[in-house]
Structure formats: C-alpha cells, structure tokens
Amino acid sequence: MKYKIDPDVLHGVAKQAVGLPLDDGKLITRTIELLAAEYPDLIDPSPGRWVGSKAGGVLGKVRFLYFSPREYVVIFGSP
Incomplete structure (x- = not known):
C-alpha cells in the first residue's frame, strides 16, 4: 500500500x-x-479553519491539512 505523504519528507x-x-x-x-x-x-497553504477538539480529555484545536481514508495530516494545538 502506497501513501501520498512520505514519512521521510514529513520528518x-x-x-x-x-x-x-x-x-x-x-x-x-x-x-x-x-x-x-x-x-x-x-x-493548501492559505489560512484555514481551526476546529475545536477534545481528544483523551485534552481540549484543543485542530487544522486539517490533508486527509484521505488511509492517512491524514493535522496540526493540533492547545492553549
């Protein structure tokens, strides 16, 4: 199975x-x-929408940069 996002590039x-x-x-x-x-x-590098999230009891915001049925790239932030 081939993914679109290469882990080495991400690193x-x-x-x-x-x-x-x-x-x-x-x-x-x-x-x-x-x-x-x-x-x-x-x-897409243009300013995106941040969505509220609660994961494992931690409140934060996520911005989805890319997602597909098999992989995703998000940025997660908390105050």
Whole structure:
C-alpha cells in the first residue's frame, strides 16, 4: 500500500520547523508552507479553519491539512 505523504519528507519538514517561535505563529505558518511546497496538490497553504477538539480529555484545536481514508495530516494545538 502506497501513501501520498512520505514519512521521510514529513520528518524533514519537522526538522526545518523545529525551534521556530510559537508565540507569533511562525512555527505553524512555516510548517504549512514547507508542506505545501512538498505537496502542492495536497496541502493548501492559505489560512484555514481551526476546529475545536477534545481528544483523551485534552481540549484543543485542530487544522486539517490533508486527509484521505488511509492517512491524514493535522496540526493540533492547545492553549
């Protein structure tokens, strides 16, 4: 079974974004930009909608960057 999102590419994006400031939004913005550059047909870099979520008793917000029946990429944040 072949997936569209390569774990090695995802790891490379994470390594490029780690250490960026979170308080001004650069970490999330840059991560999305890097993913959109790698997967322009799958990831839309325009501002997206954040959806409230409660997972395992933790309240947070998620932004779905890509999803299919077999895989997904989301950003999860909590206050």
